[in-house]
Amino acid sequence: MIVTPLQPERIGEVLHLMELGEPYIFARTLSDYWLYATLFSSTCPVAVADDDTVAGAVMAFRSQDDPADVYVQDVMTHPRHRRRGIARALLESVRARADTWGCRRLYLTSEPDNQEAHASWIALGFVNVPGDREIHGVSVVSDFKGLGRHRAVYQLTLD
Numbered sequence: 676m677i678v679t680p681l682q683p684e685r686i687g688e689v690l691h692l693m694e695l696g697e698p699y700i701f702a703r704t705l706s707d708y709w710l711y712a713t714l715f716s717s718t719c720p721v722a723v724a725d726d727d728t729v730a731g732a733v734m735a736f737r738s739q740d741d742p743a744d745v746y747v748q749d750v751m752t753h754p755r756h757r758r759r760g761i762a763r764a765l766l767e768s769v770r771a772r773a774d775t776w777g778c779r780r781l782y783l784t785s786e787p788d789n790q791e792a793h794a795s796w797i798a799l800g801f802v803n804v805p806g807d808r809e810i811h812g813v814s815v816v817s818d819f820k821g822l823g824r825h826r827a828v829y830q831l832t833l834d
């Protein structure tokens with residue numbers, strides 16, 4: 676398995692991979708993935724398996740409003756490849772890039788009931804940011820992404 680920046684040649688495959696992430700991830704459009712591959716590839720790594728298929732992908736972006744922040748939008752591992760360290764390797768790649776920029780924080784959100792994601796973020800050193808309510812033992816920020824769009828927020832502070 677290798678981790679490599681998203682290239683335009685892979686965007687169809689990445690879109691199909693993301694389609695497998697429902698109900699927690701929904702594929703974005705080919706135009707969106709073209710944008711990520713063309714303007715943000717260094718924080719949008721894909722994991723390519725030995726058979727040259729895409730086994731996982733992360734879409735993340737450095738904030739222009741607060742350049743100390745990198746926001747991780749989607750983390751997806753193909754169901755056949757889970758629990759083999761792919762999300763770990765992909766997020767480590769984003770972290771390494773953020774380190775070279777001197778960023779201070781990676782952060783992401785997930786749905787309050789996404790227990791696999793919660794377990795992963797905690798195992799990978801992220802902290803569940805205290806919110807204003809608790810759902811299934813997960814701290815949640817109400818309306819984080821707009822009215823009724825409550826999210827569990829996680830962050831990893833960079834040294």
Ligand SMILES: CC(C)(COP(=O)(O)OP(=O)(O)OC[C@H]1O[C@@H](n2cnc3c(N)ncnc32)[C@H](O)[C@@H]1OP(=O)(O)O)[C@@H](O)C(=O)NCCC(=O)NCCS
Nearest residue numbers: 699751752757758759760761762763785791792794795798
């Ligand atoms: C969450 C997700 C990305 C994890 O990907 P992964 O490649 O399987 O994760 P890793 O193998 O790198 O796991 C890293 C650690 O997280 C923890 N972890 C991962 N999946 C877990 C699970 N299902 N249950 C408990 N702990 C889990 C483990 O501690 C694991 O380390 P270990 O296997 O050495 O014990 C994957 O389950 C997925 O794609 N889910 C569907 C899409 C999704 O919900 N994405 C997040 C939306 S924000």
